[in-house]
Amino acid sequence: MILQKISKQGKGELAFAGSLFLLGMFVAWDTSKMVIPQGSSIVSPQTFPYMVAAFTSLVGLVLISDVLRGRLGTPDGSEPGDPFIAPSYKTMAILMAAIGLHVILLEIAGYVVSATICFWGVSFAFGSRKYLKDFGISLIFALTVYFSFTKGLNINLPAGFFEGVVGK
Amino acid sequence: MLMDGFQTAFTPTNLMFGLLGTFLGTLVGVLPGIGPALAIGLLLPICLTVNPTSALIMFAAIYYGAMYGGSTTSILLNTPGESGSVITALEGNKMAKAGRAGAALATAAIGSFVAGTIATLLLAFGAPALADLALTIQPAGYLALIILAFATVGTLLGESRIRGLVALAVGLVIGLVGADLQSGALRLTFGNLNAIDGIETVTVIVAIFALGEALYLASRHTLVKVELLTMSGKAWMTREDFKRSWKPWLRGTAIGFPLGVIPAGGSEVPTFLSYGVEKALSKNKGEFGKGAIEGVAGPEAANNANAAGVLVPMLALGLPTSATAAVVLVAFQSFNIQPGPMLFQTNPEIVWGLIASLFIGNTLLLVMNLPLIRFWVLLLKIPSHYLYAGITTFALLGAYALNNSTFDLQVALAVGFIGYLFRRFGVPITPLIIGVILGPLAELYFKRALQISQGDWHILIAxxxxxxxxxxxxxxxxxxxxxxxxxxxxxxx
The missing domain is CATH 1.20.5 (Single alpha-helices involved in coiled-coils or other helix-helix interfaces)
Incomplete structure (x- = not known):
């Protein structure tokens, strides 16, 4: 009933507020399952987490009631009353995929490969469509970072199949 | 003591690190969308390779450099990287549009220098005095201070109180992850061995700013072409500009520094306050909103003085009250140095070296940046898709390089998504960072207080x-x- 009155933005925010409440509940559940090592201490390691759990759930409830009363947050970079911009999940998914690939490939394929893919993917998500030029710049970026970190700063990065080519 | 600090800072090696820090700090700070906190976070891995003293000297230089770089971007591009630059963007960008970019940049640079120097001097005297006082504070008193910081940072930032507290709560939850310091009990680790040590604060900071912002912008398609204003002539000001600027510089310093020392919720309040004061005192009120030089000079000085003021509680009490101070605290911690009242006794060479390098860094900035301004302007011409690709990839590198573990990268991705949600629903970022850092500290003092009293809760308000x-x-x-x-x-x- 009430939900019908809420705008699309409000529904998203309601879900956000609700998950905050659930987060608090979850912390409380995790704390109750905590294995407490032997040895007596005056304050149990559970006390503080229970406080945080209660605070989080409480804040979540207040936010839910705020949203239900139509007090929505103002998205970053816009003014109160600006029209609602529906988020483009497609570009977000591309961006998340680029970052995710970097995470997965880093230790398998090495820094240069995964960083090149990530850089290229992010610029694609941000609307660049000059595939070859982007690839060139991505590769140069990855190589520059790789060599200045491993050779210049002695910070090790996974070499991947570069290991045989350039040494470590 | 300060003289010893200068001796530490004036060795050729440390001076070189100071110079490098100013350069890198400005370089990263100039890039649109990067505020000082993220700039320092991104540059942290680089500093980890040198010895603590040199690294912290480099940090001091990066700190002021990033602040300075941010104001350049605000004036020429109208994209404030952090809340403290909003006013500069407002008034400075109008000046630039009217062809007075040079004067706006000059008054920002010289104002930052004047404010930074005075405020650093106040820091040099204020921080040790506060540290002496702090030695007498009991754990219960510390807990009270932390709760005060939570309350002010949580409720004063942003337009809605509840949303600041939302950010604080999420930060506290993130701070819980890992083994309890005293008992070793595991919390929210889900059997993951990597999570036992807790979540790296730097990963949180870098991810929530860099990845969160990238995700948010991508979701909104708001890569509108921002108009880069060209600058004709030199970055300098006339005698008239100077006459109109010097009083706002000093007033801005007087407003910015004290509001940094007390946890008043970051650099937003002092810059707005300074703007209001200048507007009220000005004879040319009509110019405000159309590019009044006082409206750049005052807030810029307030912003810089505030940045130095924030270092007072950070150094003397170990309590950061802004995102930027939080990153500096993390930098200290990564060298196993804990800021707080004992710091001035256990590591005097580091504290005084740091304070001395703040002076040096500030001077180097003035000398270096006005002539180099054309080079910095070139950086503003990087197309935004490459810019965000670079920021994202570099942020991930920073998260990985801390521990060489992909677990940190997974955390970064998750925190980046939280950063996206926060931006979408108007939740401020800073309280989250304060929660992550001060949450575990609050628990520590809470436990210590109750241990002293043998479990009697009355000690908390005794x-x-x-x-x-x-x-x-x-x-x-x-x-x-x-x-x-x-x-x-x-x-x-």
């Missing part, structure tokens, strides 16, 4: 110090709430 702090808390936070509620109630009648 003695004059906690009582004073909680009274302030009631007055500052609860007072206005009651008042606004009363007003609403009266209106309804």
């Amino acid at each position: 003695g004059p110090f906690p009582k004073i702090i909680y009274s302030i808390l009631l007055l500052v936070i609860i007072g206005p709430m009651v008042w606004s509620f009363k007003k609403k109630f009266a209106n309804k009648k």
Whole structure:
């Protein structure tokens, strides 16, 4: 009933507020399952987490009631009353995929490969469509970072199949 | 003591690190969308390779460099990287549009220098005095201070109180992850061995700013072409500009520094306050909003003085009250140095070296940046898709390089998504970072206090110090709430 009155933005925010409440509940559940090592201490390691759990759930409830009363947050970079911009999940998914690939490939394929893919993917998500030029710049970026970190700063990065080519 | 600091800072190696820090700090700070906190976070891995003293000297230089770089971007591009530059963007960009970019940049640079120097001097005297005082504070008193910081940072930032507290709560939850320091009990680790050590604060900071912002912008398609204003002539000001600027510089310093020392919620309040004061005092009120030089000079000085003021509680009490101070604290911690009252006794060479390098860094900035301005402007011409690709990839590198573990990268991705949600629903970022850092500290002091009293909770409000702090808390936070509620109630009648 009430939900019908809420705008699309409000529904998203309601879900956000609700998950905050659930987060608090979850912390409380995790704390109750905590294995407490032997040895007596005056304050149990559970006390503080229970406080945080209660605070989080409480804040979540207040936010839910705020949203239900139509007090929505103002998205970053816009003014109160600006029209609602529906988020483009497609570009977000591309961006998340680029970052995710970097995470997965880093230790398998090495820094240069995964960083090149990530850089290229992010610029694609941000609307660049000059595939070859982007690839060139991505590769140069990855190589520059790789060599200045491993050779210049002695910070090790996974070499991947570069290991045989350039040494470590 | 300060002289010893200068001796530490003036060795050729350390001077070189200071110079490098100013350069890198400005370089990263100039890039649109990167505020000082993220700039320092991104550059942290680089500093980890050198010895603590040199690294912290480099940090001091990066700190001021990033602040300076941010104001350049605000003036020429109208994209403030952080809340403290909003006013600079407002008034400075108007000046640039009117062809007075040079004067705006000059008054920002010289104002930052003047404010930075005075404020650093106040820091050099204020921080040790506060540290002496802090030695007498009991754990219960510390807990009270932390709760006050939570309350002010949580409720004063952003337009809605509840959203600041939302950010704080999420930060506290993130701070819980890992093994309890005293008992070793595991919390929220889900059997993941990597999570036992807790979540790296730097990963949180870098991810929530860099990845969160990238995700948010991508979701909104708001890569509108921002107009880069060209600068003709030199970055310098006329005698008239100078006459109109020097008083705002000093007033800005007087407003910015004290508001940094007390946890008043970051650099937003002092810059707005300074702008208001300058507008009220100005003879040419009509110029405000159309590019008044006072409106750049005052807030820029306030912003810089505030940045130095924030270092006072950070160094003397170990309590950061802004995102930027939080990153500096993390930098200290990564060298196993814990800021706080003992720091001035255990590591005097590092503290005084740091303070001395703040002076040096500030001077180097002035000397270097006005002539180099054309080079910095070139950086603003990087197309935004490459810029965000670079920021994202570099942020991930920073998260990985700390521990060489992909677990940190997974955390970064998750935190980045939280950063996206926060931006979408108007939740401020800083309280989250304060929660991550101060949450574990709050628990520590809470436990210590109760250990002293053998479990009697009355100790938390025993003695004059906690009582004073909680009274302030009631007055500052609860007072206005009651008042606004009363007003609403009266209106309804």
